[in-house]
Structures are given as structure tokens and as C-alpha cells.
Amino acid sequence: MNKQSNIYTTIYIIVLVLIVGTALAATSLALRDRQQANADADKMRQILAAAHITPPADEIISDYTRHIIETKVINSKGETIEGDAFAIDVAAQVKLPADQRRLPVFVCRLDNDQLKYILPAYGAGLWGPIWGYIALDADGSTIYGAYFAHQGETPGLGAEIEKPKFCNEFTGKHLFKNDIFMPIAVVKAGQVPQGDEDYVDGVSGGTITSKGVGDMLSNSLTPYEAYLKTLSAK
């Protein structure tokens, strides 16, 4: 048989691609459940991390079910709507206009019975997406804890936003100032924002990433304003 003929070449590559394709499809099917479980557990870990709960890897799911007593989806008017808060893709939601967004809320009960409200945020850093979770006290204004993560910010510079040093700066800041909703500003160290909102110092050398965190908080948290007002009224 002539191995250099066009027919042989065509059949050869078709058979090869079919075999490789089958192998890939089989692997993907066999591992999908496990991968999804991993991704879910990782999301649970991040949500809990905002409320300063950091369980070891094998206790994430049990800790999540113990602490997160309620999840709900709200709209920008603060009304509860149908939906699975955990499954909502925040990355897609933040691109919508505020009044069309489906906003997840995770209600977390600490071991000392205090309630914390955990809200997701998603935005852009310098090289790629950044995201995070903000845990609020029951007054809907005071930040109890923050968790930030990133896909590919520069190590040692922008990537510092995931370090406790930066995240812990947010603790104790207020989203409401004199009953006016103002998300936390992130400014260069030593500067102050133009308004009188609460602010934290950005990461030095990570100016664009820090600015990204500020913009992310503003864009992601503003639609929660109505809901947070009902919390503070309680």
C-alpha cells in the first residue's frame, strides 16, 4: 500500500482524530463529577474564608453546611427571587445592568451565633479577573471580613491582594456613611479619597490591581444597596 497517497493520509488522520477524540471524551465524562465537586468545594472554601473560617480541606463541605444556614437570591430592589444562589455565575451577572442582576446572598452563622451576610464580587485586575467575597455584620454596613483572589496578577505586587495583610484592612470599615451607601475606596497609601467614604490602602506596586478591587467593590456591591438598607433597618 502506498503510504504517501492522499487517500491513505486522509483516512489515517480521520481514524487518529476519532481515536484521540473518543479517549478525551471518555476521560472527561469519567472525571467530570470529581472536578465539579472540587470546584464547588473551592468555592465553599472562599465563601467561608470571607467570614474568617478556614477549615482543612476534608472538612470544607461539612463546615459549609454547618455555617451557611441560608442562601438566597435577591434583585436590586432587595426582594427575594427564585434561584440557587450557589450556582449563580457572578462573573456573568456583574456585566448586566444593576436592575437585571440576580444577586446571591450567603447567610453565615458563626460558632458564637452571630449572623454574617456574605456577598460575592467580581471584577478585573491588571492581567485577568479578580474576585472576592465580603462578609458583613448583621447591620448590613460593617465589614467583618474580606476574601480576594485573582487569576494571574503579578506575584509580589498585584497578587498581594489575596494576602491577609490586604484583606484584613477591610475589617471594621463601613459601607454606609451617614445613611449614604458608599462602597469602600482603595487608594494609594498615604492618600485619601475625594468623598468621605471609608477607604483602605492599596498594594504598593499594584496600583491597577488595587484600583480594580475598588471598582469591583463599587460595581458588585452597589446593587445590594436596597437589601442592605433593609438589614440595617432591622
Added chain:
Amino acid sequence: MAEKVSNKSVLLNPFSKNNPVIVQVLGICSVLAVTAKLEPAIVMGISVIAVLAFSNVIISLIRNTIPTNIRIIVQLVVVAGLVVIVDQLLKAYTYDVSKQLSVFIGLIITNCILMGRLEAFAMANKPWPSFLDGIGNGAGYAIILIIVGFFRELLGSGTLLGYTVVPQWCYDHGYVNNGLMILPPMALIVVACIIWVHRLLNKDLQED
């Protein structure tokens, strides 16, 4: 590749005399990218060994059936298939590591060591020597990765595999981690230092 080489030298040559990274200077890009910490360096090394060994065997098995004019495409399909499988396995079993390595596993496909070995060795040799060649070259690559990762994590973060190894009293006496070690340029400089030492020890590799 017509001359007869013993299986032993096929396996062991890539460790030193013919190391893919420090002698042939291939695969440098991933050395820069994944060596800021030791753990991803080790996982990346193991992944490359696995992909290289198995793609070498597969290509060697079908080497006599491959039409010459599409051989590169055939090699790419096999490598890409294996890389995706490795990526899926990492996502399923070592999720944290796969998050760190993310795109770099996919980039194994473009690692020049792979195409180089497939084209230069597997296309002309039997499966068993090809398997050894894959293991040897993969391990030669992994060793450099691990050495670079070791120094970058130790000097840059003061940890190894995530455990703190630089004692606290060093910091108390004014020692600080070198942030530059974490940035990509230092990977090149560490690789260059390894090449330097290696050539010092191997006179026959020195150019005039």
C-alpha cells in the same frame, strides 16, 4: 539517529551531558513560569515526564504507519490528547495545584522538548528505547525545574513546599525575603547559574 546507542545512555544522557534545559536550552518558557514555588515545579516535572514518555511510546509504535507529509500533525494530535488528559486528571485529583499551573499544563503542548524528542528520537526508534528516552529527557527537565524552584522558593518566600524553613530569628536579625526571586527574570538568572556550574564541571561542553 542511525548509530546504535545503549538503552542506558538513552536514559541517562539527558540528565547531564545532553540535558534538554541546560545544554540544549529548550523548554525555558515553562521554567520561568512554574518555578516560583517548589510544588508546582514538581508537578509540572512529573506531568512532562508522563506526557513525554507516553507520547514517545505512541509515536514510536505507529512510526512506520505515519504518512511523512503529516507527521508533525500526527505528533501534535497525540501530544495534545495526552496533555488534555493530564490536565483533566490534575483537575480531578490535585485541584489546588492545577489552579496554580492552569495554562502552563496546556502549554506543555508547545514545549519544544516534546516535539524535539518525538521528531528526533521516537520517529526512528523502537518503543522501549523511546520510552526510556522520554523518561530521561522528562526527568532531565524536571530536575532543573526542581533545582530552580528550590532556590526561588527558599530565597524568595523563605519556605519549601509551603513550610517555613527560614527560622524566625533570621527575620528578627534583619533578614528579608528577596522579592525579586519570585519574579520571572530570576528564573533565567538561576538557570544561567546552573549552566555556568555545569559547564565548569564538564570541560567537553565548553565552547571556545
